[in-house]
Each structure stands twice: as C-alpha cells, then as structure tokens.
Amino acid sequence: MTTYKLNLSTTEPNNDVGLIKIRQDDTMTQRLSVTVYEHDKLVDLTGYDIYLNSKMPNQSTVRDKVTDLINPKNGHFSYTLIDSFWQCLGDISLWFSFEINGTRDSTANFEYRVIQGHCKEINQGNYIWEFEELKRKLEEMGLDLSNNYNDFKERLDILLEMFKTMNTYSKEEIDRMLVKLIAGEKISATFTMDYKGKVAGSLVENSNIAKWVHNSELLEPNATSYNEFNQSYYNLLTNGVFANNAPTTGARAISIFNFNFYEDFKRKVPSLFPSNNNVQSNVESFKKIFKTAKWGVYCKGSSSAGNKATMRIWNQSSWVVPRENNTDKLAKLQDNTVNPIYINEKGILSLIVYAEPNDGKTVSVLQVNNPSADYTVELSLRDIFTTKEELEAVKVALEATKNELKKDIADLKTYVNGELNKKEDQLIDSGWVKATLSAGAIQDVNNPLKYRKRDKLVIVKGYVTLPNNVGAIIWTPPTGFAPSSQEIIRVTLEDTNADRKAFVRFSGGRLMVAYNNWSSSAYYLEAIYYVD
Template identity: 25%
Template sequence: MIQAEATTPIPTGVVFWSHDKGTAKLIIQLKKDHINQTLPQGTIVPILLEFNSDTAAKGKGRHIYHAVIENALEGIVSIVLEDNILGYVGRVDGSVYIELPDSRSLDTAGRFTFDIKRSPIDEDVPELEDYYWQGFNEIIQESKRLIDQVESNCETVLNDLSSKVTSLEIQTSDIKSKQAEILKSIEDNDVFTKQESSANVIYQVIGKEKVRMTFTLDFLGKEAGVMTNNANTYKAYGGTSLGVPSNFTSEIDQNSYNKIAKLDNNLSSYPTTGAGYIRQVLLSYNVLDFLKKQLGEEYFTAQGALSNSEQVELIKPKITNDQGNVYGYGVGAGGNKLTFAVWNVRWLNWSGTKSRTTATVSNISIPINNAKEYIDSDGNCHFIAYAPVSDDSTASAANLDYANYQFTIELSMNEFIQSMIAANHIENLAAQEEAEASEDNTKTMTPLRVFQSIAKWTKDKFVS
C-alpha cells in the first residue's frame, strides 16, 4: 500500500529454498487508497533486499533489483532471485520504491520480509559471501578426472588440458578488457557488489544527473545511554517556561524508547505536577552520524571535510524535503493540546510551531526544507513537543506514540558511485602471488584471482 506513514513490515510467510534456481519469484501489486497504482511508461520500480544474518560472515549486504513490470495498468511487478542469493540462509528484509519518468520518486513504505532456507539436496552449497566460488569444486573434480586419465593416455589429457587453460586465459582476457575500470578498483581494494554496480549503470544509461535517497530517522532499536548504533536521543524537561536544547539533560529510560519506536498506540507518557509547570520533551536526530553510516567516512574525507562542523556544512545543501513528525496528544490545566516546534540554529528559537487539540493520538508534521537553518554544528536537528501548563489538580503530560525525522539527500552520480564504493570497501584481498600459492586461508579472492589460481594449479600439475 502506497501511503505516507511508517508501517510494520509485512511478514509474507514466503520461504524460498536454495534449490529454487530460476523459480524463486516474488510478485508484488502496488495500490494507492485501495486502488491499483497505474505505472506510466518509463517508470522504474527498484526493490531493495537486505540480508541481516546474526553472523556477519554468513551474509550482510544490499541487493538492488529493478523489477519487471508485469501489468502496468494493474500495478503488478515481479523479481526473480538470482542463484547466488539463494546461498544465503535467514530472514530477508525487502522494500519497494518507485522512480517515475518525470524525475519524481517515492518510497512506497512497502516493507516486507521472507526467508531463504537450505534445501536438503544442497547441503554443501556455499553461503552468500562465497557465491563467486560456486562451480569451483566442479573444476577441481574435472581436473582430478583428467589426472586419472594421464596414466592411460597422457598426450590426450595434456592436449585437452591445454585447450581448457587456453579457454580460461581467453575468458580472463575478455574480463580484463570489459571491466578495466572495475579491475583497477579491485587492485586498489575498492570493491562494490554486482547488484550495486548494475544499479549505477542503469542510472547512467537513463541519463540521471542526480540520485535522490530518502531516509527516516527514528528511535527503533535505540538503547538508552548508547550512541553507537542509533545516535538519536529523547529527553524530558519540566520547567515553568519553554527550555532550549541545552536545558534537556535527562534522557528517558529504555522502556519509553521502546514505546516511541513505532506507531502502535503504546504511549510514552511523562507527566509533571505542581502549578505552573510545562511538560516538555526534546526529540533530537543526529543526521551526520546516520549519513556517515550510510555513505561511509571516505565520502566526507575525500572531499576534505575532516571535522564534524566541516562535514555538517558539506551535507546541509544536499538535504531537501525534510520534515519532523510526532504522533500523540497532550493534556494539562488548559485541556487537551500538544504543541510541536523545531529549533532554529540561526535565530536560536523554536519555530514552525503547530498544535493539535485532541484527546487521542494524532499526527503533527513540520516541513522544513532549509537544513542550513535547523541542523547544528554537531549534525543534530532538534524538535520539541509540549503539553499545556499544569495546576494544583491537573498534571501537564505529553503522551507520545511515535516520532521521526524524514529527509531526502541529493547526490551527483559521481558522489553516489563513490559513496557506494566507500560503503562496500573490502580489506584483506589476496595478491596474485598469494592466490597462486594457495596457502593462506584468511584472504578474500576476486574473480580474477580465482582464474589465476586455477591456471597456476593446473600448470604445476601437468607441465614439467
């Protein structure tokens, strides 16, 4: 369902098996307001699959598909999983996006999950990170068969092997000529996945000068007092007048973080009693920390932005369509009212103020569209939500269900490619000598190194 709200991912219950080669097909129907979404000619529907195994070596990654449009009038699209992805074992998180031909795009909020499991017949199939090794065992087995035949007809075996080695050399040469720039990146230890490079090529082919990526920052997965995985914070204050961000020194507890993490009518409530007090909560979103995780540290350092303030100034002009959202209601001596505002770092005041006078959870949104005015030198964007003043008999309470900060960042195609390379940088690649020696089991080998290893191994076995 295409709708402007965060929803819980749909657990499809779908299970694909590692033996479903060429048949693991997902069919997705897009709807808006319960009506099938027509897809104009030229529309692209990217589908992102994310692999989040508990063990990093078992497969963490992002694979981007461009779905086949099965029926444009009915809004039906599909993808077929590639064989190498079926080597992954575990839960897969998917999300659907739409790129319209007039340069508009949207996040459908279509989140879903499915599982991939190992077929009993495929017990020895490598997992996701080893996909480029599939078929290697067959080559070794074929070589061993040729060794057995040497005893009866050495000359025939040598001729046959020479032909195969020549074929491998031709393939290697073809790969070098077709992927010269990619191989240069590999030699420099800058590697990105097949799916990501394919997505980049598609963007260039359609002549897209900029890439727009939309993100939502909230408190899902936030641990109280911990800034590593999620650097956003939720703090409370109960003064007699509106506080500024520095007044908010008390972080809320883990239980309240869990309640505000998603829209589920499980409210986080902080009342304050005594005449003349205002219950206020500060919702701070660390945009810089989030983008460092998304784009990679090298995206900033390569452009000379080394300090936090320099990095913040680099990203501010690239942020568009940003807005803050809060879902909840307030109560106090003056009745039911919740007020929402954003901190202006230039004028040092709360601005964009909006209110709702309901006794049930409702949404308040504040469009910003000027990150320069609202993101501070540490990369934070601050919002305040507060209830009416209390008196001796009625407490002031802000009851919040969910809050988030959404924004779009625009990158040039070159910046996008560089960020993808940086975000998928691989260390510890084997050199040619290490690949040919075949003695170190801790190194990662590229396709080129695999070919070189095979050629060296066969040469040593059959050429004196």
C-alpha cells in the first residue's frame, strides 16, 4: 500500500502537493491521506458527503464517494483510488467536493500522473458511481423518488438488464447510456422478436403466435378460422421450413404471424406500466415511446399461376403494403415503419404471408421460415420516473376522489338508515305473550310457552307438560297468529330415556298433541312460521 499525505485547501492553490506517479497496474493500493484547510484553518467536515472528482483528458467524468472518514471534525479522511481514475495516461487533474443539505464546496485542483503498466489505456466512458449522486441529479430534474431508494435502484437494475438482453452493448456503452438518461437526454433501444423457444398453446415463454388457414379470402387477424401452429410446426418455422398446402379449389395457403411488442417490452421494463392500468391504456403509453419497427420473413409460394408469395401488414382495417417473391427459392420479404398505426389495441403487429389460390388442378403451396420483427423505443427518465408535479397531481386527484367517496358513503348511510327507520315504523311487534293452554296441558313456572308476532313472522317457544290423550288441543292461537298449514313443532325432552316421546303439530290452526307417552315432566316446544 502506497500512501500520499496531502494538505489541500479550499481557498489556496495546492502547489505543494508534489509529483504523484501512479502505475495503471497498481490496483487498490494507491491511498490518499487528506487533510483539508481553509485559510490555514482545519475544515470541519462533520456530516458532509465527500467525493473525489476528475475530468479525464478524453472528457470522461469520474466520480467516487469517500467512505473512510478518519477525523471529519478536523478535516481528515482517506481515499483509495479505483481503476477509473487511471483510465487515461498522462497528467490528471482532480479535486474533492463536500456536500450537505444541497450545498457544495470543493478543494482547489491537484494533479497526479498516470504511467503505463501492463494493461493498455482503456476508455471507460463517463461514470457516476455513487447512488446518492444519481438521486441528487434526478431530484434536481424534478423527478420524485418517493424516498424509496430500493425501488429506484430496482428500476435502474431493470434498465441495465434490459440493455444486457439486447446483446449489442458493452458495459461501457451501457454506462454511457445511463449517463445520457441522467443528463436528460433520450436513448434508443431496439429489440428483436421471433419464434425461438416458442411453446405451442403457451404465451409464457414467448408471447408471439403463428397461425395458418386455407381460405379464398385474406381474413382479419382475429378471425376464428385460423389454426395456431402445433409444436412441430413451430419447430419447423425456426429450424427448417414450414410448408402449408391448400388442396381445396379456390383456397390459398395462408400463414399469419402476430408479434406482441407491448407484452415483450412490458416484461423487460415492467415499471413503465402500472399494474392497475388496463392493457389498452398501457399500449397507448407504449406507442408514445415507440420509434420504429421493421419485419420480415423468408418465403416462397407456388400455384397454377406460377411462383409467387406475398407479404402484407395489417393496418387495423385491411392488409396493406404488399411485398412479393416471384422466384422458386426462399427469399426474405421485409418492410419497416415509423407509424404506430400497425400496432393494435393489444400491442400486436400482425403480418400475413400467402400463395395464390388453388385453381382445381394445382395445389396452392406456401413455404415460410424465420419470421421476425424488430421494434425500437426511445426513452427518457421522465418516461421511467414520475415527476414531482405529476405525483402531486395524482395525490390531488386521489384526495378529491377520497372526499367524493366519503360524501357518497355518508349520503348512502343517511338514505339506508332512513329507509330502515321507515321499515321499522311499519313493522308490527306484539311482544312476548304467555299462551293460554287447555286440555290439561301445564305451563312451566320459569319458562312457560310464549308467542310473539313481528310483522308476518310468528315465534312460539317454551316448556309445557303435555297430556297423554291423543288429539288434545292444548292451545288455540288468537286471530292473525295461527299458521295456514299443518306446521310441525320441535319437541325436546331433557331426559336420558330415549323411549319417552311426544309429537305435537298445528292442525286447523290449533296446537294438537298427536302422540305422547310421558306426562311427568315438561317438554320444550318451539315453532317458527309465517302467517298471511
């Protein structure tokens, strides 16, 4: 470990630093031990974020955060140089900056010299390594992170993964793209869709769908006459040639290929599309960042008319822009557009390929191979993150909606309570009345047989010692309380002897004992019924 002791000033030139030489191979061994002064007085750096900054000869910006704060009260800290600070040979100018509560101060510049080691000079591009620095720059642009650092970092990670899946950018190029984003510029990204890895009948692995049909007309993409490719057809599409033969007179051999741009991009950058939005709304958002698309397929066709295969694109009302192969060999037909009109409300671009019709003598034959489509989107950070103004507008709208709901609920409660009170006023409740028994039936002293009528519902319950004589009428309900049918009464005897039984029912509107073999203790009777 090599340590350079530096006394740096925020007010005077750092002329006494001396010559510092760093070899490119000396990774993580070059340490700067720094003490900061202001007019010969130690600077209190308590609570400050400290960064080492440099502008490289190749105009790249390098920045890294200091984490080894030895004695911030007396302006003393240590920093070990990372590789990015010696990406260029020659004399490099640096400075330390100190930031707190949106304010910033810095030392005067000092220099060191990078000399070549075993590694070659590598242009690493612009780097802003520290997440807090990203956050500060975004907030300066008016972008809101909602204090959720993890969510913000996850979104940047998604962007990084999106770029990596394209397999066209180096790490340095990806870093430069992120820096462009943070600087407020737009970046373009292009993605290719095909049928590799497609599983028939599933949209999980690959959201594209291929179909075939034999028909005299060019049917619209959603027509039910189409048949999805089976697995062997999909395999031929990407690893061979799929041949479609139409043996019926007047029929064409037709294949269509649906490329779901929206679904593909949503899976790459899900944070752009709120889960509570419907697909049509999300597709409109996708169309706003859509820039270009191009599509193509290798094909050839044959019929009595000769060799001819035609490709067209669906514009939401008809198949347009014909492209033809009139040879006897597979040839690529392709086209492109900057117009999102070819993307439907579900985010799908549909391509049709067909041969000329069967004339009754010669079969219509279509061969296709490797259909694909590319789409390009153009993104800015404002497409990825909500601005403070937009977030505030959403909050205001939500608050207004919440207040409206509160008022609606209050009004509903008032209405319902009023209706219930009206209904309550209309109800007739007799209260509990003790039944007057006859034919030797005896009421229980503590829990006698009682009845109650509430509107049209009658409840009868209580304990009664029943007479043994079959057909005895033990209670005649008053007018308006008698059931219109022969209601059966539930009878329970609190006795362990299962042979002691009684059967009681209403007959002709009166309560009658149909059977009883025990009169030494009370039965519990209960009935609930409606009256007219």
